[in-house]
Amino acid sequence: MAIIQMNTTSNSKNMTTTAGKVITCKAAVAWGPGQPLAIEEIQVDIPQKMEVRIKILFTSICHTDLGAWQGKNEAQRVYPRIFGHEASGVVESVGEGVEDMKxxxxxxxxxxxxxxxxxxxxxxxxxxxxxxxxxxxxSVMANDGRTRFWTKQGEPIYHFLNTSTFSEYTVIDSACVVKVDHDAPLKTMTLLSCGVSTGLGAAWNTADVQPGSSVAVFGLGAVGLAVVEGARSRGASRIIGVDINSEKLSRGEAMGVTDVINPLELNKPVHEEIRGISEGGVDFSFECAGNLDVLREAFLSSHEGWGLTVLLGIHQTPKTLPLHPMELFDGRRIIGSVFGDFKGKSQLPEFAKQCMHGTVKLNDFITHELPFSEINQAFQLLMDGKSLRCILHL
Structure with missing residues (x-):
């Protein structure tokens, strides 16, 4: 994989000439659900009060981007739009009132x-x-309900998930921007924007996995493997990985999974298999697939009396939980976790330092690297189940 070195001195000089001006740059614009993203020249407005304009250097694709691009939820179909929410970069300029960044x-x-x-x-x-x-x-900024992106013809382009990182420059509310150590490698810091923080935080913060605990992870994509990494680093004695993709199961074993289960190879429900190999069930189960049937299996895989199921998968359908209320009287609990229960601005900088010191093996999550112009290929890699995170270089 090609490694691109960032010249921060050159970037700083360039940014002094763009501050206070509208910037013309390239972005991957979504014009409709499922349509290939178009690399377009767009206009990026100056940051308003309590906003930050960022030069994006690296970005990656998450399943949330994929689902939104596919238009799985009709209420999200706002176009044209710039997706993307995992990224890293350098502050180009700040709006009035921003004091914690420059x-x-x-x-x-x-x-x-x-x-x-x-x-x-x-x-x-x-x-x-x-x-x-x-x-x-x-799809707009909180400050004034307007967008900061425009086509060259003056048509507004809408925002996504408070971030919109599939662009060489983006404007973000300062509440959604975290400053990290200047020596932190920005390529791997990209992963802290969503996937790794969400999964690892679910193990550390939401579940508070303790040494000797037993864990089952349903779905071994980037978030699921981040749960595995979190459980491994906390000293879990047994980590059961569940997936129908044999490549993901192999990757899971390389990252700390102790037992693998492919539901397609079983002649009984997954929860029965897990209960059989874990003395009645695991202490913690994590649903990372966004599938209600999987969620029920994860719930029933946890131990009666104290088992906790953490919901991480994105569920697009309006269907409700597949649980009978009386099943909660068996002592099992279920909870959802947003961003791994990290408070972003106040807690993520310390987590970033831990990653710099090797507490978390971030490089293991990067399976592909491509230039930004090949973003549609990166989407295809994710759809085909071949990538965890594909880093795009801008």
């Missing part, structure tokens, strides 16, 4: 923001934010 700072965007002032942000038990929490239906 031009030249290294940053990662986050889809689940933190204003620091609302009742949610002040709570020690939630990582949501009243104004900047994740919202897949939001």
């Amino acid at each position: 031009a030249g700072d290294h940053v990662v965007p986050i889809f689940n923001g933190e204003c620091g002032d609302c009742v949610f942000c002040k709570s020690k038990t939630s990582n949501l934010c009243k104004k900047f929490r994740v919202d897949p239906f939001k």
Whole structure:
């Protein structure tokens, strides 16, 4: 894989000439559900009050981008639009009132923001934010309800997940931008925007996996394998990986999975198999597939009396939980986790430092690297189940 070195001195000089001006740059624009993304020249407005304009250097594709691009939820079909929410880059300029960042700072965007002032942000038990929490239906800026992207003909282009990183430059609310150490490798920091933070945080923060715990992970994509990494680093004694893709099962074993299960090779329900090999069920199960049938298997795989199921998969359908209320009287619990229960701006910088020191093996999640112009190929790799994270170089 080709490694691109970033010249921060050159970038800083270029940014001093663009501050306060509309920038013309390239972006991958979605014109309709399932249509190939078009690399277009667009206009990026100056950042307004409490906004940050970022030069994106690396971005990657998550299944949330894939599902939105495919138009699986009709309410999200707002076009033209710039998708993308996993990225890293350099601050080009800041709007009025932004005091915690300046031009030249290294940053990662986050889809689940933190204003620091609302009742949610002040709570020690939630990582949501009243104004900047994740919202897949939001398509404009919070400041004035307008977009910061335009076609060269003056047509508005809409935002996605508070971030819109499939663009050489993007404007983001400062509550959704995290400053990281200047020495942090931005290519791997990209993974902290979503997948790795979500999965690993679910193991560390939501479940609080302890040494000797037993864990089952349903779905071994990037998020599922991040759960595996989190459980491994916490000293889990048994990590069961469940997937129908044999390549993902092999990858899981390489990253710390102790037992693999392919449901297609069983002649009984998965939960019965897991209960049989884990003395009645696992302490923690994680549903990372976004499938209700899988969710039920994950729930029933946890141990009676104390088992906890953490829901991470994105469920597009309006169907409700496949559980009978009385099943909750067996002592099993179920909970959802957003962004791994990390408070983005206040906790992610420390997590980034831990990653720099090798606590988490981020490079294992990068399976492909491509130039930004080949973004449609990167989407195809994800659809085919061949990639965990494909890093796009801008």
